[in-house]
Amino acid sequence: MTQTMKQFKNGLLDQNPTLALMLGMCPALATTTTMTDAAGMGLTTTAVLICSNFAISALRRIIPEKIRIAAFITIIAGFVTIADTLLQAFAPSLSRSLGIFIPLIVVNCIVFARAEVFAFRNGVGRSVLDGLAMGMGFLMALLVVAGVREFLSAGTLFEFRILPEAVPTLPVMAQPPGGFLALGLALAVTQAVRSKRKARSAV
Amino acid sequence: MKGDFAETVETREETPDSRAATPVEDPPEPPPAPAAKSLPDLKGALMRTRPFLHKAGLWLRKAWSAAKRASLAVWRVLSVTGRALRRFFKKDSIPNLALVLALLTTVTAAGLGITQSLAEPRIADARAEMFKATMGTVFPDEGLTFTRSSLGENIYEGRDGDGRLAGFSILVSPRGHTGPVDMIVGVDLLREVTGVEVVAHREIRDFSAAVEQGIMEALASFDRGIQP
Numbered sequence: 035m036t037q038t039m040k041q042f043k044n045g046l047l048d049q050n051p052t053l054a055l056m057l058g059m060c061p062a063l064a065t066t067t068t069m070t071d072a073a074g075m076g077l078t079t080t081a082v083l084i085c086s087n088f089a090i091s092a093l094r095r096i097i098p099e100k101i102r103i104a105a106f107i108t109i110i111a112g113f114v115t116i117a118d119t120l121l122q123a124f125a126p127s128l129s130r131s132l133g134i135f136i137p138l139i140v141v142n143c144i145v146f147a148r149a150e151v152f153a154f155r156n157g158v159g160r161s162v163l164d165g166l167a168m169g170m171g172f173l174m175a176l177l178v179v180a181g182v183r184e185f186l187s188a189g190t191l192f193e194f195r196i197l198p199e200a201v202p203t204l205p206v207m208a209q210p211p212g213g214f215l216a217l218g219l220a221l222a223v224t225q226a227v228r229s230k231r232k233a234r235s236a237v
Numbered sequence: 238m239k240g241d242f243a244e245t246v247e248t249r250e251e252t253p254d255s256r257a258a259t260p261v262e263d264p265p266e267p268p269p270a271p272a273a274k275s276l277p278d279l280k281g282a283l284m285r286t287r288p289f290l291h292k293a294g295l296w297l298r299k300a301w302s303a304a305k306r307a308s309l310a311v312w313r314v315l316s317v318t319g320r321a322l323r324r325f326f327k328k329d330s331i332p333n334l335a336l337v338l339a340l341l342t343t344v345t346a347a348g349l350g351i352t353q354s355l356a357e358p359r360i361a362d363a364r365a366e367m368f369k370a371t372m373g374t375v376f377p378d379e380g381l382t383f384t385r386s387s388l389g390e391n392i393y394e395g396r397d398g399d400g401r402l403a404g405f406s407i408l409v410s411p412r413g414h415t416g417p418v419d420m421i422v423g424v425d426l427l428r429e430v431t432g433v434e435v436v437a438h439r440e441i442r443d444f445s446a447a448v449e450q451g452i453m454e455a456l457a458s459f460d461r462g463i464q465p
Contacts, residue, residue, distance in 0.1 A: 092311070092312065092315055093315065093341075095319050096315065096318065096319045096322060096337060097337060097341075098328050098329050098333060098334055098337060099329070100329055100334060101334050101337065101338055104338060105337070105338065105341055108338075108341050108342055108345055109341070109345065111345075112345035112348055112349060115349055115352075116348065116349065116352045119349075119352050119353055119356045119360075120352065120356060122356070122360050122363075123356035123359035123360045123363065124356075124359065126360075126363045126367070130437065134415065158308075158312075
C-alpha cells in the first residue's frame with residue numbers, strides 16, 4: 035500500500051478523528067440534526083484543515099517553537115474567518131443554519147491537533163493529504179451520526195423522504211439526548227470493529 | 238441511428254396493446270407515446286457531452302499547472318523570508334518571536350481584508366434578497382411592490398397595483414444577544430405600525446423560538462396606534 039493510501043486509510047478508519055481519536059465531538063453533536071448541515075460542516079472543516087495544514091507546514095521552519103501555538107491559532111482563525119465570510123456570501127442558508135459553529139472550527143481539536151502533531155513536522159504535500167484524509171474521516175463520522183439522527187427523527191435522508199409520513203418517528207433523536215445516543219452508538223460500533231481487527235492482526 | 242431506435246421502441250409499444258384488445262369492443266386508442274420518453278438516448282447524450290468533458294479536462298490541467306506554479310512562487314517567497322530572518326535573528330530570540338508574530342498577523346489581516354471586500358457585495362445582495370422576500374408580510378394587504386425610498390437608507394416604500402403608496406417597510410437591526418437581530422417594521426400612512434417580522438437573527442438555537450415569540454408577545458401587549 036502506498037504512503038498516500040496508508041494516510042487515507044489512517045484518516046478514515048484507524049485514526050478517524052471523531053470515532054477513534056474522539057476529537058471534534060462538539061460539532062458532531064450539534065450540527066448533525068440533518069445530513070445537509072452535517073455535510074456542510076464536514077466540508078467546511080475539511081477545507082480549513084487542508085488550508086491550515088498547508089500554511090503551517092509551509093511555515094514550519096520559520097515559526098519558532100516557543101510561539102508555535104500563537105502562530106497556529108492565528109493561521110487557523112484566519113482561514114476560518116475566510117471560510118465564514120465565503121459561506122455567508124455564497125451559501126447564506128447553510129451559514130444561517132450552522133450559525134455559530136462555523137467560527138467554532140477555530141477551536142475544533144482536530145484542526146489544532148493535526149497542526150501540532152503532523153503539519154508542523156512534515157512536508158507540505160504530506161500535510162495537505164493528511165488534512166484531506168482527516169477531513170474526510172470527520173465528514174464520514176458526521177454523516178453517519180446525522181444519518182441515524184435524521185432518519186429516526188424525521189424519516190428523511192438529505193431531506194428526501196424515505197419513510198412514509200404515517201410511520202411514527204423518534205423526535206428525541208433530533209434533540210441533545212438523541213445526539214449523545216447516536217454518537218455513542220457510532221463510537222461503540224467503531225471500537226468493536228477496531229478491536230476485532232486488532233485481534234485478527236495479533237493472531 | 239436515433240431513428241432506428243425510436244422505431245424499435247414504437248413497435249414494442251404497439252404489441253401489448255393489441256394483445257389486450259377484447260373481441261367484443263374496440264380498445265380505446267392509446268395516446269401515441271413519443272419514442273424519446275420510453276428510454277433515454279444515453280449514447281447520444283454521451284456523444285454530446287464529449288466536447289464539454291474535453292474542455293473541462295483542458296481547463297483542469299491548466300488550473301493544476303497554474304496552482305503548482307503559484308505554490309512554487311509562494312514557497313520561494315517563504316524560503317527567502319526564512320533565510321533573511323535567520324541571517325539577522327537567532328531562532329528563539331525575543332526580536333525574532335515578535336517579528337514572526339507581527340508578520341503572520343499582518344499577512345492574515347491582509348488576507349481577511351481582501352476576502353471581506355470581495356465578498357461584501359455578495360453578502361449585501363443576499364441580505365437585500367432576503368428582506369425583499371419578507372417585506373410584504375408585515376402588511377395586511379397583498380401584492381405590494383417595494384422600492385427603495387428617498388427617505389432613508391433602510392426604508393422601502395410599498396405601492397399597490399395602482400402605484401399608490403400604501404405604507405413603508407423599515408429594516409431595523411437592534412442588538413441581540415449574539416449579534417444584530419434583523420427585523421422589518423411595517424408602518425402605514427396613518428403612522429401606525431402594521432406589523433413586525435423577525436427576518437434573521439444569530440441567536441443560538443435554544444433561544445431562537447424565544448426571540449421570535451417574545452417579540453410577538455411584546456408587540457401584542459401594545460395598543461394599536463403607537464405614535465412614533
